[in-house]
Amino acid sequence: MMGFELVRRAAPSRRMQVLAPLQAVLLTLMAGLGLFALLGQNPMHAFHEFFIAPLSTANGVSELLLKASPLCLIGLGLAIAYRANVWNIGAEGQMYMGGVFATGLAIHFQESWGAFLLPAMIVAGMAGGMLWASLTALCRARFHASEILVSLMLTYVANLVVKYLVFGPWQDPQANNFPLTVEFQDNALFPLLAALGWEWFEGTRLNLSIVITLVAIPLAWFFCQRTFAGFQLAVAGVAPAAARYAGFSASRAIWMAMLASGGAAGLAGVSEVAGPIGQLNDRWTPEYGFTAIIVATLARLNPLAVPVAALLMALLYLGGESVQIGLQLPKSISQVFQGLLLMFLLGSEVLVRFRLRRRHPTAHAAPSASVSVATAAGEKAA
Amino acid sequence: MTPPLLRLAGITKSYATVQALAGVDLDVRAGEIHAVLGENGAGKSTLMKSIFGAVQPDGGVIEWEGRPITIASPVAARSCGIAMVFQHFALFESMTVVENVALALGERSSLSVLASRLTEVSSRYGLAINPGQSVHRLSVGERQRVEIVRCLLQSPRLLIMDEPTSVLTPQAIDQLFETLRRLAAEGTAILYVSHKLDEIRRLCDRATIIRQGRVVGTADPRQETASRLAELMIGHSFPQTERRAKREGAIALEVAGLDVPADGPFGTALRDISFRVRAGEVLGIAGISGNGQSELLAALLGSTASAAHSVMLGDRPVGALGAAARRGLGLALVPEERLGVGAVPEMSLAQNALLTAYGQGLVQRGVVAMKRTWAYAERCIADYSVRASGAGAPAASLSGGNLQKFIVAREIAQGPRVLVLAQPTWGVDVAATAFIRQRVIDLAANGVAVLVISDDLAEILEICDRVAVLASGRLSPERDVHATHAAEIGRWMAGVFIDAEVVAA
């Protein structure tokens, strides 16, 4: 920053709104090359292994979509919440509860409910996520408690609820004391796309739950850009005093934001337990609920950009798995990439509202407390 | 001849979109009270901040006692002997007077030593203050005393006063002028920034008039007429508002026995407020901000609920209703803060039209009617000649006067039965001020009940039919504006009527 200073722009730069996320991705990739080199790997080879190899097979692409789908779903919900300046960071816990509610139906009614079981599980999962989120909404709207802390604390509690169930009442008796439930029957699982006759997906785990995500994207966009309720949320987010003046209820905004994001997270929970996992166990999520925070932020809370951000984060997961197998690097490298990406993004965003200018010559004197005697004219702006 | 104490030559400063200063020359001599006169947005504040080191000019020369200097920071300014009393006081609410003073002085004396020096200086200039008091318990006038005493403790050679009287009662203004004259007599130079002509003519020895960032003249204000100064200041003769014939109708807004708790730890509770506004008349509520104005506004708007019958719109009790419901019953309101309350800074004018005009068919089955919303905003822009690039322009890109015109237009276009305006022309340029005041008068003439809450007494006397004063959360008796005078209102602003009531009871 030496020799430069920030100058506030008259209005946010639309160009930088697009360029800032791209710049952040680029910086992350460069940092990645450096990181691989530091780890003693050939950077280009590792880069290929991380970002290209996972996408070189049909199965790789389907795995990407399989991970991107729940990330996108949760990210859409969080984008809506964050627009209202409601910082739900407990989507992880709301997703657990979605999975728990769906599992409850799956293991208790799989004989009796037939074809209605899966639709019922979808509804129950969404309700579970919303119910868990509503606890946070209640604490925030009624008692003004910080939604950040409450939703996060409830995530730890939700994790313990899952543990209690899979170590206790819901444990599969045949599981040799492993913490997992019985495997779901077919009527409690999303049908595989391959089984629906799409040959391209033959041999992949991609399932029908992706349809939920594909429907949710335009819905979320319409809600944010076209409905009055979406407008009210946005006003509550950027100018709460203006929302009060206009007569928009603050607690309604909180409830809507929490229920939308909790419902989306709950749905993501169903799509996992009734999808690739096929049961409930104590460690079934690779922290999609937290990663989706990055997805929403990277998309700058724009619902149409959320799918792109979700694909990128899904690629980071796959890349981590790929270098773990191919190069014996720890999988948690993808978490480092996630964190770096977010940091670079936040740093790049400064250019949306500010521009860089070469520092004014007189400003160098600024830190000194004394009065400096300057020659007459040499103080023109740069 | 000795050089002037301070001389500025060709000072320029630009911000992102505007050139605030376009080459300003100014000189100030020791012992004189020198006015810097200009209307809102002329560049006065930027100029003063440049002298005080809070803003770095882009170009030009500053000379102090004949030597060119760079004033890099407020600390540097103070070490030369330049002190400044800000328009919005630079005080910390939650701290004590002496802590506030200590923060401004660079020296390392202990708080107790400082407190005794503070008491000494304040009593020498008749500016009594208690060093141990928390600032948030002080009245506005007392806060200004703290600011002035804080400056005096630095024995300044130049004291800058930025719009110092906007928050004072007429009596407190007299007191302030006495202090300033005494300081000048002791040799301190005073730069007095204002747009109030009569005050400048009473107080100042010389005046430099600036308009759009340039010096347009210097004058001896005691030799010039107010209208000549005004012409210099705004570039044309002063626009006058025209009164219309009065047609009083039924009571449209009635407030009866309204009690509201204080808004936050630094607020003022309202006690037993009662008044009525008839269709076709303008009632003014004068008083200094911070005496319950924001609480009264919130209670009228509906963001604070009160007893149902304490606020009536026509014959409907609305005290328990929210803001949206009251708007549906014909209430419109222009808040004091434009950016962040009256308008969302980063949203477009079209979106800002939707903010309160949603009831005008702009929303259909929960979906925003984009074309209608856009057209509504364009109509407001055209009807009030708002200078903006179109309905898509963000609110933050408009000047204060233009944004205020847009907000007033948006509210009036909803066809309200009752219009409440808070500080309708605060920080607005002269032309826009006259325009807004005329629209308000016309609106009343067309049968709308109008309530104006303002601390600008001249404004109240110009556009209102009747006036009452809000002080310490109590409302004074009402007077016809023609049957009262500034001195009476000034006493009420200081809360004198409250004691009188107690005596009467």
Added chain:
Amino acid sequence: MTLSVTPLVASAIAAAIPLLIAALGELVTERAGLLNLGLEGMMLMGALAAFVAITHGASLPWALLAGMLAGAAGALVFGFLTITLQASQVATGLSLTILGAGISSFLGRDYVGYRAPATFETLPIPGLADLPVVGPLFDLNVLGYAALLAVVGVWYFLQRSRLGLHLRSVGESPAVARSLGLRVNRIRYGAVLFGGAMAGMAGTYYALAQLKMWQEGLTSGNGWIALALVVFATWRPGRVAIGALLFGGVTALGLWLQTVGVGVSTFALASLPYLATIVVLVSISADQQALRRHAPAALGKPFFDGD
């Protein structure tokens, strides 16, 4: 089943110390107007740095220094993004937690499962340490005594020192502080770095005094509880100490109930600290007036030094 109070107090204090250290650091940061939600991330980085240092032969003081520097490094990133680059404090704090968790789990993979070769052991004060009930207060390790001193130190700094007055004024209104000539950004960087170093110290406590080993996510949400503690304490150091003891007490009670084997699931008992945090937040936040009276007025709001 007998309840003996003194061991319970001892275990409550042991759980309270790291919360106290982290919360005191965050308190100073917040009094300067910055909300750093990255506490958990900085604690994890501090914990790993201290453990790595001790494993590679550093002495305890050097390991502590490494831990504090790692925490401060995380805080420096936070400060650069929020103070210099004007990024959102909430978003940056969250990112710091994600990044801290990622980096510590990535770099810490080779250290999982080993015991620390040297650890902070208790230094009982003769005579006092054997007192009933309050005895454990005089039977702490060096970090524990430092935490108690820090309560007084932070109080004195904020309420009595000139720099503390400057720091409070910056948290009250940075714009006004700047107009008075204070170097707002420098003071804010200082406050953030102090918060980071304290978080690093708290992390060191987990790695080298409590668990005496490194494991992924070893702070298990205590950074967030420390954040809640600052609100609970309404930004006052003395009340942070009381709050930390209360939370330590809840944790200790849960552990004790597990060992005596009451008929409650261990998972329910383990959730006690988190539930207690929510209860406390709700009860404290319900009185908005009181909270607003004590909260630094500029907390979490952006301030740009260049306008």
